[in-house]
Amino acid sequence: MKKIATLVGATVAIMATAGAHANTLETVKNRGAVQCGVSDGLPGFSATDSSGRWQGIDADVCRAVAAAVFGDAEKVNFVSLTATERFTALQSGEIDILSRNTTWTLTRDASLGLNFTGVNYYDGQGFLVSKDLGVDTAKELDGASVCIQSGTTTELNLADYFRVNGMSYEPVLYDTSDQTVGGFEAGRCDVLTSDQSQLYALRIQLSDPDSAVVLPEVISKEPLGPVVRQGDDAWFNVVKWSLYAMINAEEMGITTANAEEMKSSNDPGIQRFLGVSGNMGELLGVSNDWAFNISKQVGNYGEVFERTVGTGSPLNISRGLNALWSDGGLQYAPPVR
Amino acid sequence: MCWSLRFCWAFLAVYGADYIMNPNNRNGLSRLFYNPTARSLFFQALILGLLLYFVMTIVGNVMTNLNQRGISTGFGFLSQPAGFGISQTLIEYNETFTFGRTFFVGLLNTLLVSFLGVIAATFLGVVVGISRISPNWLLRKISMVYVEILRNIPLLLQIFFWYYVVLQTLPRPRDSLSFGESIFINIRGVFVPKPVPDAGFSFYIALLVAAVVAVVALTIWAKRRMRDTGQQFPVFWTSIAILFGTAVIGFFITGRPIMLDYPELRGLNFRGGITILPELIALWFALTIYTSTYIGEIVRSGIESVSHGQTEACRALGLNEGHRMKLVILPQAMRVMIPPMTSQYLNLTKNSSLATAIGYPDLVSVFAGTTLNQTGQAIEIISMTMLVYLTISLLVSAFMNWFNRRVALVER
Numbered sequence: 001m002k003k004i005a006t007l008v009g010a011t012v013a014i015m016a017t018a019g020a021h022a023n024t025l026e027t028v029k030n031r032g033a034v035q036c037g038v039s040d041g042l043p044g045f046s047a048t049d050s051s052g053r054w055q056g057i058d059a060d061v062c063r064a065v066a067a068a069v070f071g072d073a074e075k076v077n078f079v080s081l082t083a084t085e086r087f088t089a090l091q092s093g094e095i096d097i098l099s100r101n102t103t104w105t106l107t108r109d110a111s112l113g114l115n116f117t118g119v120n121y122y123d124g125q126g127f128l129v130s131k132d133l134g135v136d137t138a139k140e141l142d143g144a145s146v147c148i149q150s151g152t153t154t155e156l157n158l159a160d161y162f163r164v165n166g167m168s169y170e171p172v173l174y175d176t177s178d179q180t181v182g183g184f185e186a187g188r189c190d191v192l193t194s195d196q197s198q199l200y201a202l203r204i205q206l207s208d209p210d211s212a213v214v215l216p217e218v219i220s221k222e223p224l225g226p227v228v229r230q231g232d233d234a235w236f237n238v239v240k241w242s243l244y245a246m247i248n249a250e251e252m253g254i255t256t257a258n259a260e261e262m263k264s265s266n267d268p269g270i271q272r273f274l275g276v277s278g279n280m281g282e283l284l285g286v287s288n289d290w291a292f293n294i295s296k297q298v299g300n301y302g303e304v305f306e307r308t309v310g311t312g313s314p315l316n317i318s319r320g321l322n323a324l325w326s327d328g329g330l331q332y333a334p335p336v337r
Numbered sequence: 338m339c340w341s342l343r344f345c346w347a348f349l350a351v352y353g354a355d356y357i358m359n360p361n362n363r364n365g366l367s368r369l370f371y372n373p374t375a376r377s378l379f380f381q382a383l384i385l386g387l388l389l390y391f392v393m394t395i396v397g398n399v400m401t402n403l404n405q406r407g408i409s410t411g412f413g414f415l416s417q418p419a420g421f422g423i424s425q426t427l428i429e430y431n432e433t434f435t436f437g438r439t440f441f442v443g444l445l446n447t448l449l450v451s452f453l454g455v456i457a458a459t460f461l462g463v464v465v466g467i468s469r470i471s472p473n474w475l476l477r478k479i480s481m482v483y484v485e486i487l488r489n490i491p492l493l494l495q496i497f498f499w500y501y502v503v504l505q506t507l508p509r510p511r512d513s514l515s516f517g518e519s520i521f522i523n524i525r526g527v528f529v530p531k532p533v534p535d536a537g538f539s540f541y542i543a544l545l546v547a548a549v550v551a552v553v554a555l556t557i558w559a560k561r562r563m564r565d566t567g568q569q570f571p572v573f574w575t576s577i578a579i580l581f582g583t584a585v586i587g588f589f590i591t592g593r594p595i596m597l598d599y600p601e602l603r604g605l606n607f608r609g610g611i612t613i614l615p616e617l618i619a620l621w622f623a624l625t626i627y628t629s630t631y632i633g634e635i636v637r638s639g640i641e642s643v644s645h646g647q648t649e650a651c652r653a654l655g656l657n658e659g660h661r662m663k664l665v666i667l668p669q670a671m672r673v674m675i676p677p678m679t680s681q682y683l684n685l686t687k688n689s690s691l692a693t694a695i696g697y698p699d700l701v702s703v704f705a706g707t708t709l710n711q712t713g714q715a716i717e718i719i720s721m722t723m724l725v726y727l728t729i730s731l732l733v734s735a736f737m738n739w740f741n742r743r744v745a746l747v748e749r
Contacts, residue, residue, distance in 0.1 A: 084706055088715050091406060112713040113408035133605070144605045145525055150696075150706050155421045159432040162422075170525075170606065171422040172616075173696040173707070183696075186505040187524050188615070190605050230407045 024235035033075045036062035037095035040080045040176050043201040044309035045101045054078045057308040058099040061226050064242040064298045068290040073297035083152050098227040103153045117240040119225040122321040124218035125157050126196040138217040142167040147180050147189035157220040195222045200315050245291040247333035249300035259296040273336050414712040423698045436708050443703035451686040454624040461629035466636025488630035500619035500695045527613040528600035537594040548583035552576040616697035628685045635677045639670035671744045679737035683730045
């Protein structure tokens with residue numbers, strides 16, 4: 001099986017090599033491309049389109065990093081990973097960034113040798129049920145069979161939620177999201193649980209999307225963000241600030257379309273950001289026009305959001321918690337200065 | 338003499354060999370070199386040393402790397418609460434139990450499906466194997482087609498076939514197929530009544546044990562009598578009568594000591610009774626059918642390896658077909674069959690790890706899947722899992738070797 005092969009392979013890699021990942025930024029520059037771990041197909045976050053190109057808000061984080069490092073957003077090798085494989089792939093150095101709708105938790109931060117660089121999507125866990133079940137709230141789900149993708153925080157939240165509410169359930173575990181949807185559609189389970197954003201994405205994959213509804217309850221906090229290996233601060237900074245640059249660009253009103261003309265703006269903040277003045281890029285170990293390249297080639301956070309999961313996409317998710325702080329959301333980036 | 342390194346080697350090779358080959362020049366060291374015991378000891382020590390060095394390097398590298406990357410190590414996680422649910426548990430388990438417990442839950446699930454698979458595959462395999470050499474043309478051809486098709490389709494596809502194609506066409510819980518309102522079949526599995534011991538249960542068990550003892554005694558007596566007098570006794574049918582009779586009559590005499598807990602549809606699912614998961618059924622069917630084709634071929638080849646003269650001798654003695662197979666052919670065929678049979682049992686056990694593809698909670702799915710992901714202790718968990726499969730395989734191997742020695746031809 002592919003999963004076992006990857007795990008064993010990664011285990012062997014950890015056994016055989018001695019500390020080869022001291023300087024990821026240097027390794028990435030020499031390789032000429034960023035190795036980016038993404039999902040095995042989750043529309044809006046990371047999924048291939050009809051031409052085989054990876055699309056989504058997670059995929060675009062990797063493009064932003066590539067734009068910052070190489071000035072070319074296309075220098076990314078995408079590696080598709082299941083939930084179970086993802087951390088091992090990062091730990092063993094198979095990938096440089098894990099950008100795969102991964103929830104930031106204490107255990108993962110503290111015991112896996114990994115660092116979360118920020119949050120590119122604030123999510124929460126919910127339930128998708130078929131309409132003919134006649135269930136309006138998650139409190140009526142006592143005794144239900146629940147389809148879950150294995151190896152996720154979802155599994156733990158689900159157990160906690162049912163326990164707290166004194167309800168029983170039968171977990172049905174699948175390896176990939178396609179199998180999970182398959183099990184749900186066939187009626188193997190009554191409920192499919194996952195992050196709400198994913199539920200919307202999975203719902204449009206159903207043969208009859210109108211036959212299922214997302215219940216109103218949100219049972220957990222799921223801050224999703226990119227992850228890098230611990231102990232390599234230079235690379236950590238590059239990934240962290242690539243995401244911040246996207247958010248800052250939105251705040252400053254810099255878009256793909258106007259990035260070029262914004263260069264002649266006389267706002268010192270924008271000049272610094274776009275690398276017209278100052279040496280912000282150099283401090284990070286990349287070129288000074290890093291943020292310009294991100295804005296020009298990938299776009300600002302708002303543009304990416306609307307294009308991938310927002311109103312410009314089939315998912316049609318509203319900004320909600322993911323609006324800028326100045327619009328009542330949670331997205332906030334430290335200043336570039 | 339040594340102008341260059343290569344020349345030097347050549348010189349040493351030619352003159353050195355010449356020097357050693359000459360018996361007059363043999364001193365203590367070269368005598369030792371020519372001593373077979375000393376030489377084999379030396380090389381074994383050398384290999385052992387290299388192996389130890391290799392293992393030490395790997396362990397050292399692992400520890401350094403894990404430390405450098407800030408990945409926590411050790412087996413402390415086994416005593417942490419697991420916090421996730423498992424759909425089939427043979428021992429008591431809920432979310433408050435530890436990760437260590439999930440190991441045993443997964444292990445038992447693996448053993449369950451392997452055990453069921455081995456038993457069923459053996460029965461089916463023997464039937465298929467005997468059918469393949471049956472004088473009946475139709476039976477022979479059907480079993481040939483069965484073997485040739487099913488052993489050439491990858492096992493994973495067969496598992497998917499049973500799970501996604503066959504079992505997922507079953508009705509939903511509300512439209513379950515019902516047998517006498519006590520057994521229900523739907524897409525969530527098979528629901529059967531669960532026997533619950535009631536008052537008088539221990540007495541009933543004692544009666545059953547007594548019946549088994551009586552049957553054993555009868556068998557020994559019948560064997561002895563046949564050896565002494567040549568008279569036969571219908572042991573098989575008498576045993577069945579004793580066991581069945583005791584089970585039924587005893588049940589009423591002791592006042593029906595077993596209650597049945599019937600499954601019933603409450604809310605979204607069936608509650609009560611015993612649930613047999615569709616994942617277990619799909620995996621069991623696929624493993625059984627796939628392995629039975631190989632076992633069938635082993636049985637066929639075993640039977641065909643017994644010389645035709647034996648059959649002719651049986652006919653000459655007037656043994657009927659059943660006796661010929663049971664008393665003459667199969668005992669001889671067993672010797673050929675057992676070693677390859679062991680491999681099939683091992684394969685079946687290891688193949689059961691494909692369970693993770695359809696979500697049957699076996700060791701790989703529960704422990705090397707969920708537990709690994711919640712704790713991140715990849716090295717410890719993968720090592721433990723590999724060790725378990727190794728242990729199971731070695732145990733099955735040891736048992737089959739013992740069995741093989743018992744049936745092997747004792748040469749005098």
